[in-house]
Amino acid sequence: MVDSKVDEWADIEDDEYQLPPREETKTADGLKKVTEYSISVDGFLKKTITTTRENKVVHKVSKGAAERRGWKRFGQCANAPPGPEQGITAVSKDTVLIEWVTQIDEEEEENEDDTLEQAKQKALKELRMLQMQQRMKERNAGGVVTTQIGGEPAKPNWAQAMSMKAQNANEDTAAPKNPNIWVPTSLRGNQAAAAAEGPGSGGYQRDDSATVRVSNISAKTTEGDLHELFAPFGAVKRVYLSRDRKTKESKDFAFVAFQKISDAQKCIQTLNGRPYDHLILQVEWAKPSEQRNPSTMQRPK
Amino acid sequence: MRPIILAGHERPVTQVIYNREGDLLFTAARDRSPMVWRAQQGGARLGTFEGHGGAIISIDVTADSKYLITGSADNSARMWEVNGGKQVFQWDFKCPVSSVSISPDEKHVAFATSMLMKQEPEIHIMKFSNDPSTLEAEKVQSLKGPKVTMSRALWTGAGDHIICGAEDGTVRKFDVKSGEEIACVKEHAGGINDLQIAPNKVHFITASADKTAKLWDLEDMSILKTFKTERPVNSAAISPLMDHIVLGGGQDASQVTTTTTQERFDSRFYHKIYETEIGKVGGHFGPINAVAFSPDGKQYTSGGEESVVRMHNLDEEYFTKNYN
Numbered sequence: 351m352v353d354s355k356v357d358e359w360a361d362i363e364d365d366e367y368q369l370p371p372r373e374e375t376k377t378a379d380g381l382k383k384v385t386e387y388s389i390s391v392d393g394f395l396k397k398t399i400t401t402t403r404e405n406k407v408v409h410k411v412s413k414g415a416a417e418r419r420g421w422k423r424f425g426q427c428a429n430a431p432p433g434p435e436q437g438i439t440a441v442s443k444d445t446v447l448i449e450w451v452t453q454i455d456e457e458e459e460e461n462e463d464d465t466l467e468q469a470k471q472k473a474l475k476e477l478r479m480l481q482m483q484q485r486m487k488e489r490n491a492g493g494v495v496t497t498q499i500g501g502e503p504a505k506p507n508w509a510q511a512m513s514m515k516a517q518n519a520n521e522d523t524a525a526p527k528n529p530n531i532w533v534p535t536s537l538r539g540n541q542a543a544a545a546a547e548g549p550g551s552g553g554y555q556r557d558d559s560a561t562v563r564v565s566n567i568s569a570k571t572t573e574g575d576l577h578e579l580f581a582p583f584g585a586v587k588r589v590y591l592s593r594d595r596k597t598k599e600s601k602d603f604a605f606v607a608f609q610k611i612s613d614a615q616k617c618i619q620t621l622n623g624r625p626y627d628h629l630i631l632q633v634e635w636a637k638p639s640e641q642r643n644p645s646t647m648q649r650p651k
Numbered sequence: 652m653r654p655i656i657l658a659g660h661e662r663p664v665t666q667v668i669y670n671r672e673g674d675l676l677f678t679a680a681r682d683r684s685p686m687v688w689r690a691q692q693g694g695a696r697l698g699t700f701e702g703h704g705g706a707i708i709s710i711d712v713t714a715d716s717k718y719l720i721t722g723s724a725d726n727s728a729r730m731w732e733v734n735g736g737k738q739v740f741q742w743d744f745k746c747p748v749s750s751v752s753i754s755p756d757e758k759h760v761a762f763a764t765s766m767l768m769k770q771e772p773e774i775h776i777m778k779f780s781n782d783p784s785t786l787e788a789e790k791v792q793s794l795k796g797p798k799v800t801m802s803r804a805l806w807t808g809a810g811d812h813i814i815c816g817a818e819d820g821t822v823r824k825f826d827v828k829s830g831e832e833i834a835c836v837k838e839h840a841g842g843i844n845d846l847q848i849a850p851n852k853v854h855f856i857t858a859s860a861d862k863t864a865k866l867w868d869l870e871d872m873s874i875l876k877t878f879k880t881e882r883p884v885n886s887a888a889i890s891p892l893m894d895h896i897v898l899g900g901g902q903d904a905s906q907v908t909t910t911t912t913q914e915r916f917d918s919r920f921y922h923k924i925y926e927t928e929i930g931k932v933g934g935h936f937g938p939i940n941a942v943a944f945s946p947d948g949k950q951y952t953s954g955g956e957e958s959v960v961r962m963h964n965l966d967e968e969y970f971t972k973n974y975n
Contacts, residue, residue, distance in 0.1 A: 409691070411672070411674065411691075412672050414672060414715060414716060415672045415674040415691075418674060418675065418716065418734070419674075419692075421697060421733075421734045421735075422735075423696070423697060423698055424697075424698035424699070424735050424736035425684065425686075425698040425699030425700060425701050425736045426659075426684065426698075426699040426701070427696045427697075427698060427699065428698070430696075432695075433693070433695055434693050434694060434695045434696075435695070435696055437658070438657065438658055438659050438696055439655060439656070439657055439658075439659075439688075439693065439694045439695055439696060440655070440656045440658070441653050441654075441655055441656070441693075442653045442654045442655070442656055442934070442961075443653075444653075444934075445652065445653055446652060446653070446654055446932055446933065446934050446963070447652070447932075447966075448920065448929075448930040448931070448932055448965075448966070448968075448969060449917075449930050449931050449932070449933070450929065450930045450972075451928050451929065451930055451931070
């Protein structure tokens with residue numbers, strides 16, 4: 351069957367095969383349909399149908415611009431059909447929006463307005479911190495009766511503790527030379543007293559008594575999921591999901607703090623050993639932070 | 652908005668300009684073919700100008716849009732008929748042409764030549780005419796100032812001064828008639844990549860590698876505003892309609908492939924008066940080398956290192972939003 355005139359048999363197919371011509375049809379409802387054929391990269395015949403609707407829009411243009419509309423194409427695109435060239439001019443498939451960056455400014459303005467409110471909040475926070483600090487001291491003093499603070503007899507008496515705090519606070523304000531410089535809580539006030547109390551005291555500490563440690567949770571669990579899981583047992587104060595500092599990936603354990611110890615107890619009894627997201631949960635009491643190395647951060651890790 | 656992507660170039664884009672009416676967009680890139688596009692008709696390509704033997708660094712078009720002048724790294728500048736793309740004149744130099752600017756009266760044209768092959772950088776003021784048959788390569792004046800390449804040298808005012816930004820961070824102003832340097836101000840710590848004159852002709856803006864763009868007063872060469880970013884700025888344009896400027900830039904092109912950080916290449920809109928960032932528009936895959944506003948301010952175009960030009964028809968929201 352091979353024609354003797356053809357030198358290379360491999361050329362036959364290429365020479366004989368011709369792409370179907372470009373077709374252009376107009377439908378009744380004003381749509382233009384263009385059918386084009388091409389050979390795709392993997393050697394298949396590619397049929398491209400482009401349907402366009404032509405809208406007539408009247409633009410007023412200057413004389414020069416109107417004249418330029420009649421100019422013919424030249425250079426690389428001299429023989430291209432009218433309209434945008436395929437592969438050269440294309441309308442972006444994605445809608446691109448201007449990402450406004452106004453929120454920051456608004457926040458700043460708000461902050462400026464609310465400096466008074468902010469100062470109030472700050473003062474309240476400081477007060478709460480002081481109270482907590484005092485409570486810790488009181489608890490330590492109450493637990494070990496023999497401990498003496500600055501020669502004063504330690505008594506679990508709130509009124510006395512308050513006066514003591516006031517005394518401490520007076521010392522605090524007197525001690526730092528510059529009130530703008532931050533002084534670690536452990537160094538504030540009576541340093542000798544702080545030393546006598548031992549490590550872990552004198553500073554701000556979280557009440558971990560109603561906290562449970564949840565381990566063996568799947569990596570995709572989020573704080574929201576944990577909230578959902580633990581909320582039925584009682585009011586949840588705080589959920590801390592441990593994450594890798596760099597990658598922000600979950601480290602598979604979390605701490606959940608309840609308002610009440612009884613809720614935490616109930617939670618441990620119910621959830622420990624239960625399956626959650628293809629893994630078996632392990633729920634136990636969180637170890638109090640005093641037992642950990644005081645030099646590390648006092649946040650559960 | 653859905654930008655129109657113009658993918659005609661094969662090498663990094665160097666400059667984009669509109670003609671006076673804003674119906675044509677001219678683009679230059681480091682390939683050999685400057686191009687012209689129909690800016691108001693969906694970005695269809697009108698033609699390419701064939702003949703240069705090197706990268707095109709700068710372009711300028713006459714006010715009547717009849718002639719285009721291109722400056723190239725093949726040590727020549729050429730004049731083309733925009734209708735038909737025929738080359739009608741050629742100027743030859745000893746080193747690459749880094750800037751082209753036609754004077755307001757269209758009787759002269761300024762070419763800045765860069766520093767290469769031990770040639771001192773220079774601004775050549777040549778005679779120009781709208782009739783190429785009478786044109787001759789006649790040098791009228793030669794301005795010498797910075798000892799580094801000048802990225803832009805543009806005519807200002809009534810055409811008696813030339814203002815130029817150089818790679819050493821200086822901005823200089825020359826008197827064309829006497830050939831003297833009137834002012835030399837160094838306010839940028841990095842090289843100046845782009846210099847554009849405001850549509851009101853009394854200000855100009857410089858884009859610098861020191862990550863800032865500055866708005867200047869043309870008359871007394873003082874700095875009015877400074878726009879700070881975190882990336883080198885390659886190009887800056889002033890909106891003719893809104894109190895906005897748009898900055899194009901990004902990482903240094905030589906570092907794009909060597910760093911791991913996910914880089915975004917945005918055109919960034921700044922408020923011209925408050926100096927604050929208003930918004931950004933993404934889409935490019937490489938640093939943005941050139942930005943330009945259309946003369947009506949309703950469209951802006953950016954050209955990137957990845958050779959793509961993106962034409963943005965700004966949304967209604969952009970014009971109606973309260974920016975105060």
